[in-house]
Amino acid sequence: MTRLTCPFCGPRELREFEFHKTLPEPGSTPYARVYERVNRLDDSLEHWQHVQGCRGWLLVRRNPSSGAVLETVILGGGAQ
Amino acid sequence: MTGPTPHYSALALLRARLAGGGFWRPLWTGRLLKQAYDVVVVGAGGHGLATAFHLARDHGLKVAVLEKRLVGYGNVGRNTTIVRSNYLLPENHYFYEDSLRRWETLSKDLNYNVMYSPRGVVDLALSDGDMIGAARRGNAMRLAGIDCEMMDRAALDRFCPELVASRDRRFPIFGALVQHRGGTVRHDAVAWGYARAATALGVDIIEDCEVTGLRTAAGVATGVETVKGYVQANRVLFATAGHTGMIGTMLGVTLPIETHLLQAMVTEPIKPMLNTVLVYVHPGHGETYLLQSDKGGLVMGGYLDGFPSYTREGQWSRMEDVVQGAIAMLPQAAGVKIVRQWAGINDMTMDGSPIIDRLRYDNVFLNAGWCYGGFKTIPASGAACAKLVASGTAPDLIKAYRLSRFETGHMLDERGGGPFPVRL
Numbered sequence: 395m396t397r398l399t400c401p402f403c404g405p406r407e408l409r410e411f412e413f414h415k416t417l418p419e420p421g422s423t424p425y426a427r428v429y430e431r432v433n434r435l436d437d438s439l440e441h442w443q444h445v446q447g448c449r450g451w452l453l454v455r456r457n458p459s460s461g462a463v464l465e466t467v468i469l470g471g472g473a474q
Numbered sequence: 475m476t477g478p479t480p481h482y483s484a485l486a487l488l489r490a491r492l493a494g495g496g497f498w499r500p501l502w503t504g505r506l507l508k509q510a511y512d513v514v515v516v517g518a519g520g521h522g523l524a525t526a527f528h529l530a531r532d533h534g535l536k537v538a539v540l541e542k543r544l545v546g547y548g549n550v551g552r553n554t555t556i557v558r559s560n561y562l563l564p565e566n567h568y569f570y571e572d573s574l575r576r577w578e579t580l581s582k583d584l585n586y587n588v589m590y591s592p593r594g595v596v597d598l599a600l601s602d603g604d605m606i607g608a609a610r611r612g613n614a615m616r617l618a619g620i621d622c623e624m625m626d627r628a629a630l631d632r633f634c635p636e637l638v639a640s641r642d643r644r645f646p647i648f649g650a651l652v653q654h655r656g657g658t659v660r661h662d663a664v665a666w667g668y669a670r671a672a673t674a675l676g677v678d679i680i681e682d683c684e685v686t687g688l689r690t691a692a693g694v695a696t697g698v699e700t701v702k703g704y705v706q707a708n709r710v711l712f713a714t715a716g717h718t719g720m721i722g723t724m725l726g727v728t729l730p731i732e733t734h735l736l737q738a739m740v741t742e743p744i745k746p747m748l749n750t751v752l753v754y755v756h757p758g759h760g761e762t763y764l765l766q767s768d769k770g771g772l773v774m775g776g777y778l779d780g781f782p783s784y785t786r787e788g789q790w791s792r793m794e795d796v797v798q799g800a801i802a803m804l805p806q807a808a809g810v811k812i813v814r815q816w817a818g819i820n821d822m823t824m825d826g827s828p829i830i831d832r833l834r835y836d837n838v839f840l841n842a843g844w845c846y847g848g849f850k851t852i853p854a855s856g857a858a859c860a861k862l863v864a865s866g867t868a869p870d871l872i873k874a875y876r877l878s879r880f881e882t883g884h885m886l887d888e889r890g891g892g893p894f895p896v897r898l
Contacts, residue, residue: 408791
């Protein structure tokens with residue numbers, strides 16, 4: 395994994411992006427949302443930010459065992 | 475070729491040579507899985523093996539260590555071999571100092587040379603603010619009776635001439651906090667030494683034996699399911715750094731742990747040039763720690779890659795940061811070629827400190843969340859964790875490492891960074 399494709403800016407080098415955290419399980423307590431993390435071998439749903447690009451927030455689905463990026467969606471959808 | 479583990483000494487070697495017989499034996503192979511144990515330890519890395527060793531030696535328990543792959547395949551063989559106890563928070567520095575004291579005598583305790591080399595750890599300061607931070611940490615250490623020394627540029631020039639601290643640089647070196655008893659230990663030898671010593675005490679180390687489930691009855695664990703069959707256990711300890719999240723999933727617990735890669739690399743061997751361990755935190759950029767191995771290669775590492783991964787491959791961009799830091803410290807090493815690069819899978823907790831506690835059941839224990847500190851704490855963690863597993867009560871040294879601290883607000887946030895493992 396060396397690149398992420400920002401739906402707004404296109405494929406960019408990974409260092410332009412910052413990983414924020416994995417998404418909590420639906421219905422988690424406030425404590426769990428802050429401190430607990432879901433660790434999955436094959437399917438990780440994460441928030442990233444394109445900090446050195448459009449600064450948009452992204453929803454990224456990845457396989458952390460292979461490094462494959464399965465899906466990238468821009469949050470809010472207002473970037474266009 | 476099994477049999478009693480021979481005691482290593484020059485005399486024993488000479489005797490065996492004169493007698494003409496074989497002296498060297500396999501250190502831990504050839505054990506078969508029994509039906510039941512007092513304690514089953516999952517994971518034959520540094521912490522699992524050290525805990526097994528202490529459970530057998532200090533508490534006389536019958537122990538098995540089950541390992542999915544090979545002894546020392548994980549982070550105990552992937553770190554940059556640095557040991558130190560220069561931490562800021564009291565809960566941490568007493569624990570890390572206990573570990574450093576144990577490193578000093580470990581070769582004797584295990585009858586195996588782990589090559590502890592107290593060559594010093596030099597934390598470089600690149601600004602006035604860094605100097606103040608270093609003094610604050612140094613004072614906290616001194617108050618706890620841990621050695622350290624603040625050095626200015628001139629003292630650094632005498633201590634580590636190759637660094638040329640007074641050289642004109644883009645980010646000039648102001649000074650450093652030096653812990654002289656810190657240094658390096660040969661990491662593979664730690665795994666092998668503990669495995670050998672534990673085997674000699676009757677611990678069964680079973681490789682290629684993945685644990686697939688935990689069997690419980692009436693709210694207590696009764697044993698573990700493995701690919702080699704069911705094993706009954708009175709107590710179970712999970713020491714599976716990097717894959718602790720999977721253990722949580724197996725037990726139905728979500729843990730305050732995020733899984734990250736930490737990479738390291740080594741250059742081709744060169745003549746001895748660096749007599750200490752250098753740590754360089756580049757303002758707003760990255761971190762590099764650098765040392766010269768006994769074979770002559772410059773070993774270096776830096777920050778986490780920055781996002782969850784189990785690939786054991788490092789990011790190119792992070793490798794670049796690490797190398798830039800190394801060249802900023804030692805520009806004369808810029809032409810040396812990197813020959814190997816690798817990564818380990820780290821448990822990063824939400825405060826940067828480890829977790830040694832019960833997990834969900836009264837007789838199930840967890841030794842995890844070592845972040846960057848796993849290797850250097852192996853001897854202390856093994857002894858303290860064995861006490862917890864054997865007696866059911868955490869010794870004072872690790873009371874602060876309980877799992878509930880996140881919920882009760884007693885975090886040990888050494889970095890002061892909040893509940894994120896990687897924010898720079």
